[in-house]
Each structure stands twice: as C-alpha cells, then as structure tokens.
Amino acid sequence: MELVVKQPSAKKRKRSRLRFVRTKICRFCSDAEAELDYKEPKTLRIFLTERAKIIPRRISGNCAKHQRKLTTEVKRARHLALLPFTSSHS
C-alpha cells in the first residue's frame, strides 16, 4: 500500500482508501473452535459468492493456511453435492 509511484490527487486517494473494506483477522486463527469441514456445508457457504465461487483471501481475510484448507474442503463438499459448483442454470 505504501508503494505509490504516481501521487494521485487527494480526492482519488481518499476514494480508493474507502473502497478497501476487509476483515484483517483470520477468523479460524482467532477462534480455536471454528473449524472448516466438508461435512458442514453451512460454515463453508459463508465463504462462497452467490454464484458459488470461493471468496478470495484478500476479501475474506483468511490466512494462507486456512484459505488452503477452505479450498480443499469446499472442493470435497462439491464432489458430494453438499455444495453447488455454480448457481443453477436457467
């Protein structure tokens, strides 16, 4: 964030800063009880978009370790039809 080559105008900078809304703490690191499991699609659903895509780390705030875990668990759940690959086609 510090690496700004061109100095944007004050107005622009303000806007870009406002757009960044993110959770910075990985919720699975801070909460020992919260766990990712393919058998619990309910908790996995929180990290999917409406089109059932996995929400990226930069938005969800997960750490690398837990994001990796999330990906494998979501993929397992998809295979077992506990989670959709995509929203239904019409």
Next chain:
Amino acid sequence: MREYELIYILHPDLTEEREAEIHARLDDILQRTNGIILLRDDWGKRKLAYEIQKLQKGHYFLLNYLDAGTANIELERELRLNADAIRFLTVLADEKVKDPAERIATAKVRAEEQARRREQREREAAERERRAAEVAGDSPRRGSSEEEEE
C-alpha cells in the same frame, strides 16, 4: 493404523433390505482386511446441491473406520461397481492412530450422540408430516365448499 472417513451416497429409492445388503458388503471387506469400524452414520435423505444421474435427492452415509490402508481400494471398487451408489469420497482423517482403543471409545460416544440427533430429526420429520397432513386436510375441504357454491 489409519483412520478413514468414507462418505457414500446411495440411490434415494432403495428398499431398506437393499441398503442393508450394501452396508454388509462393505463391512465384509473391512473384516477381510482386519479393519475396525468406528462408526456408521445415516445422514438421511438429503437434497443434492446439483442433479446427479437426474436425481434430486440422495441417501448419505458416513463410515468411519480404522485400517492399515488396504481396504479403501476394495471399498471404492465395490462402490464404483455398484449402480445404486451414486457418489463416494474417502478422506484420510488421521494418518497415525497410536491408540486404537481410545478411538473406539470416542467413537462410541459419538455414536450415542448421533443416535440422539437422529431421534430428534425423526421427531421433527413426524411433526412436519403431521402439519403437512393438517394443511392437506384443510385444503380439499375448502375446494369442495367452493364447488358447492357454484
């Protein structure tokens, strides 16, 4: 010993005998490889997130077992050849189980928990059915009264 989780989805319209037969065949394989069944859980008939073989629902089963690592190939082959099994997934839950006896004990506790949950689910299902029956009982009456008015 390793701990495995095997989830398999069976066709939703099977008779109970047919389901029991499939379970027995899996148990047989485990017995042959000296595997230990920790727990078998019936998740009930669930809606599939997407259609598989034109099916909307599937009967989910979870089989938790300890084995040296030879059973999963056999189990998966059995499920692959069985047309009534629509999906399955084996997950290695624990690579090194030091104390099998302890696992068996915890599995027992979990089995009891699951039995309780299943009971509750059945109660809820019965409740829903009763409510649905009430609604169904109401609507035809309304329908017939309308006809009388005409």
